Amino acid sequence: METRAFFFPHQLAVFVPSEPLERTSAISVYQEGTDLDYAPMKHATRILLAGRHKLITDGLRALFEGEADFRVVGQVSDAPATIESIGWLKPDVVVLDLILQALDSLTVIGQIRKHAPATRIIALSMSTDESYVSQALASGASGYVLKSGDFAELARAVREVLGGRQYLSPPLDDRTIRDLQRKAGGELFEKFATLTSRERQVLHLAVQGRTSSQIAARLGISPRTAEAHRANIYRKLQVQSNADLIALALRRGLITRGL
Numbered sequence: 530m531e532t533r534a535f536f537f538p539h540q541l542a543v544f545v546p547s548e549p550l551e552r553t554s555a556i557s558v559y560q561e562g563t564d565l566d567y568a569p570m571k572h573a574t575r576i577l578l579a580g581r582h583k584l585i586t587d588g589l590r591a592l593f594e595g596e597a598d599f600r601v602v603g604q605v606s607d608a609p610a611t612i613e614s615i616g617w618l619k620p621d622v623v624v625l626d627l628i629l630q631a632l633d634s635l636t637v638i639g640q641i642r643k644h645a646p647a648t649r650i651i652a653l654s655m656s657t658d659e660s661y662v663s664q665a666l667a668s669g670a671s672g673y674v675l676k677s678g679d680f681a682e683l684a685r686a687v688r689e690v691l692g693g694r695q696y697l698s699p700p701l702d703d704r705t706i707r708d709l710q711r712k713a714g715g716e717l718f719e720k721f722a723t724l725t726s727r728e729r730q731v732l733h734l735a736v737q738g739r740t741s742s743q744i745a746a747r748l749g750i751s752p753r754t755a756e757a758h759r760a761n762i763y764r765k766l767q768v769q770s771n772a773d774l775i776a777l778a779l780r781r782g783l784i785t786r787g788l
Contacts, residue, residue, distance in 0.1 A: 573600040574691060577618055579611045579637075580604075580626030580653070589624065592680045599687070608637045615645045622687050627654040627665070635668045635721075636729070642669035649690040651683070662701055672696035723765050731758040736775050 576593055578586040578601060586604045593599040602618045605611045608629060615623065623641055627634040638650055651672035652665045662673050671690035674683050675698040686696040724732065727748075734744045745755040759771075768774050 573598055574622060574687065575600055575602045575618070575620045576687070577602060577611070577614060577620035577623045578604045579606075579623055579629050581606055581628055582626070585626065589680075589683075593684075596684060599684070608634075608640075611637055612640050612644060615641060615648060619645070620648055621691065622649045622651060624651050624653060624683070624687075625670075627652050627656075635664055638665060638668040638670050649687075651686050651690060651696070653683075657701065659701070662697070666695070673701065674698050675701075720766050724762065728758050728762050728765075731755060732762050732774070735759060735762070735771055738771075738775075 576599055578589055578593075580586045583604070583606065586606075590601045590604060593601050602620055603614050605614050606629075611623070611625070611629065625634065625638065625641075629637060634652075638652065641648060641650055649671045650669060651674055652670040653674055653676055654661070654665070655676050656662070657675065665673055672686040672695065674686050674696070678698050682698060686698075689696040730748060731744055734747060739747070741755040741759060742752045744750075744759075745752040748755070762774070763769065766774065766777065768777060
């Protein structure tokens, strides 16, 4: 390839190709539930975005990458991809939409803490229910940001948790939540904690209005087994019907209408 030489002060020679060099793009890996970007980065906070709604995570990605000290290293849309990705992406912060996988999102927080104890977790939610906030914090979240806030607040939350501090969106009150944790210990969520992994799967489908036959087909179990799991869920959560179950989940902010 023909080159041209340009001379600057101090006799520094710079050779510039007459034809543009081919640029190698950053390596990206795409798989179901993920959108991972391995572009090299230095001196920037590594952020993993986890959420079911790509429109939201795409928007957050664009906003974060408008900040010089942030770099989004991946986007994931389900719980397994979140846990798997932190192993090789090693993010400094996970911004986790608590609608990631309905009722399992609080469990995901605990799993992230187990697999990547140095990674900070910021929960995004619409719920201001103090018992839900306290459970998210007890599970290992360092911050809790309401979706009604703006990006400036989320960016501030990231910087706060990186500094080893806890961040709660106004009007959440840190002292009230700590008192609630001490007094109640998250009684409702202790009930949810008694559910087995299979019961959580059944619960996730039940609050979507699925029948026992539909749940059985989805999970590869018999309708009778699905019905037994449903009965155990009702007993453990002390509800009488699927309508009660959905109302409980809505009241506590574990699911939202229209999902």
